[in-house]
Amino acid sequence: xxxxxxxxxxxxxxxxxxxxxxxxxxxxxxxxxxxxxxxxxxxxxxxxxxxxxxxxxxxxxxxxxxxxxxxxxxxxxxxxxxxxxxxxxxxxxxxxxxxxxxxxxxxxxxxxxxxxxxxxxxxxxxxxxxxxxxxxxxxxxxxxxxxxxxxxxxxxxxxxxxxxxxxxxxxxxxxxxxxxxxxxxxxxxxxxxxxxxxxxxxxxxxxxxxxxxxxxxxxxxxxxxxxxxxxxxxxxxxxxxxxxxxxxxxxxxxxxxxxxxxxxxxxxxxxxxxxxxxxxxxxxxxxxxxxxxxxxxxxxxxxxxxxxxxxxxxxxxxxxxxxxxxxxxxxxxxxxxxxxx
Amino acid sequence: xxxxxxxxxxxxxxxxxxxxxxxxxxxxxxxxxxxxxxxxxxxxxxxxxxxxxxxxxxxxxxxxxxxxxxxxxxxxxxxxxxxxxxxxxxxxxxxxxxxxxxxxxxxxxxxxxxxxxxxxxxxxxxxxxxxxxxxxxxxxxxxxxxxxxxxxxxxxxxxxxxxxxxxxxxxxxxxxxxxxxxxxxxxxxxxxxxxxxxxxxxxxxxxxxxxxxxxxxxxxxxxxxxxxxxxxx
Numbered sequence: 001x002x003x004x005x006x007x008x009x010x011x012x013x014x015x016x017x018x019x020x021x022x023x024x025x026x027x028x029x030x031x032x033x034x035x036x037x038x039x040x041x042x043x044x045x046x047x048x049x050x051x052x053x054x055x056x057x058x059x060x061x062x063x064x065x066x067x068x069x070x071x072x073x074x075x076x077x078x079x080x081x082x083x084x085x086x087x088x089x090x091x092x093x094x095x096x097x098x099x100x101x102x103x104x105x106x107x108x109x110x111x112x113x114x115x116x117x118x119x120x121x122x123x124x125x126x127x128x129x130x131x132x133x134x135x136x137x138x139x140x141x142x143x144x145x146x147x148x149x150x151x152x153x154x155x156x157x158x159x160x161x162x163x164x165x166x167x168x169x170x171x172x173x174x175x176x177x178x179x180x181x182x183x184x185x186x187x188x189x190x191x192x193x194x195x196x197x198x199x200x201x202x203x204x205x206x207x208x209x210x211x212x213x214x215x216x217x218x219x220x221x222x223x224x225x226x227x228x229x230x231x232x233x234x235x236x237x238x239x240x241x242x243x244x245x246x247x248x249x250x251x252x253x254x255x256x257x258x259x260x261x262x263x264x265x266x267x268x269x270x271x272x273x274x275x276x277x278x279x280x281x282x283x284x285x286x287x288x289x290x291x292x293x294x295x296x297x298x299x300x301x302x303x304x305x306x307x308x309x310x311x312x313x314x315x316x317x318x319x320x321x322x323x324x325x326x327x328x329x330x331x332x333x334x335x336x337x338x339x340x341x
Numbered sequence: 342x343x344x345x346x347x348x349x350x351x352x353x354x355x356x357x358x359x360x361x362x363x364x365x366x367x368x369x370x371x372x373x374x375x376x377x378x379x380x381x382x383x384x385x386x387x388x389x390x391x392x393x394x395x396x397x398x399x400x401x402x403x404x405x406x407x408x409x410x411x412x413x414x415x416x417x418x419x420x421x422x423x424x425x426x427x428x429x430x431x432x433x434x435x436x437x438x439x440x441x442x443x444x445x446x447x448x449x450x451x452x453x454x455x456x457x458x459x460x461x462x463x464x465x466x467x468x469x470x471x472x473x474x475x476x477x478x479x480x481x482x483x484x485x486x487x488x489x490x491x492x493x494x495x496x497x498x499x500x501x502x503x504x505x506x507x508x509x510x511x512x513x514x515x516x517x518x519x520x521x522x523x524x525x526x527x528x529x530x531x532x533x534x535x536x537x538x539x540x541x542x543x544x545x546x547x548x549x550x551x552x553x554x555x556x557x558x559x560x561x562x563x564x565x566x567x568x569x570x571x572x573x574x
Contacts (some may be wrong), residue, residue, distance in 0.1 A: 178430040178439060185416045185427045192414035195376075197402035197431035197482055 045262025048246035056253035059187030064120030070234035072216025073223030097216025142230030251300025359532035407484035432482025
């Protein structure tokens, strides 16, 4: 059997198996703490996937995603308190966050590289200060969400699971479409992309809006679960950093990387922070340094490299010929470093 | 201080129009004016009678004007065929389906002779191939006017000949070419008309033979009686 086609089949069925496993998992009567952990992880992974579209695919490193996360949570909170259904509130959160993304993107996407990054920090802080002083949502002292009916943790879990599945689907549609190709081109050379007809400014605005909508819903789902939100957490700079950190840890520009980063971050954040309140920052710092120094493609890049080494070890007599065609014949593999041969 | 002054010309359809001149003559500035990178302080650029002065690169592509870059700018982390595919999607053909776009892209690659490298990374091919990739990518936008900026710079003799042959084929396909070049031999052998620039002004204009025999051109650009052996920058 052909090795590469088998690998491809595993790769395309694995997400569905994972989703089914996660969907039936609550029937095994897991502890509320475990459900909570997976819920949080799903929320974080959604933001990780969203950021990765803008930062990983289009190469626009934003430090301002807390704006969309926070606006999504506040928008949903206000709508739920005025008696709307959760789904309506989530859709509203997506719309508000996407709208906000245009306000943020219209001026900041005129800037490039580090200047864009710095501008997004400024926007994030400005929004946090405004929300801290906005009386109608309680200002700095926070906002409580009051819902009729009993709290059912499993329901929240399924909303989060559905959201992260949606995020994976949207991310892979974007990545494999002509839009995704244009975004990759923009990341590598904006002028050259414009010279073949791509409008970098519009492309960035649109992918930013998609990412913002997903991040907004993530904030909304989490806010409904937490039932209490305040600007110092929702709009915190730390939130923006966390959202950015996940895809970088996992593997920038890849869907699996974003998911892996989200899962690791979710577990570390929820488990380690409780047990070792201060060591998690050290851990992130160390991990980030190691990744930037040794494996800029994150854990996914590391895994690929390990797989390649293992393969080479098993097929030690067959040396890499340096030619894709010859490799295909010799090794029967369809891709190197994730690129199709 | 003006980089270009009183330079006026027409580019007739289905011709290869060359622009030459010594360093600092204003070739690159002229190119930037047409591609919208620089706005002229005076003067207009018209395409089929419509004003396109200062239009951005993406809108120019939609109107049928495509360009190559003097220093190649491939999308390095993408494969050769993906590079061209972007142009098929976002050029005048505006193909939406990726499979159809891939087929169009392969046609462009076949034309420039890069189809065998379609699945290589753009960073992994030679400079000569990257130059041809530039042409394939520009062609894939389905332009009426193709602007080439020193497309033979840095190529070997054989590569240059292949490139010039390719320009002929492109013109036969119905595309008009504006060709800015430093390489004298290249431009003489391929162009229908040549415009010579010097110190930001038009020095001469005409058929290659006429330019070759024009005394003022020879003196300004080539130095006296040393045709074709000038030191390249």
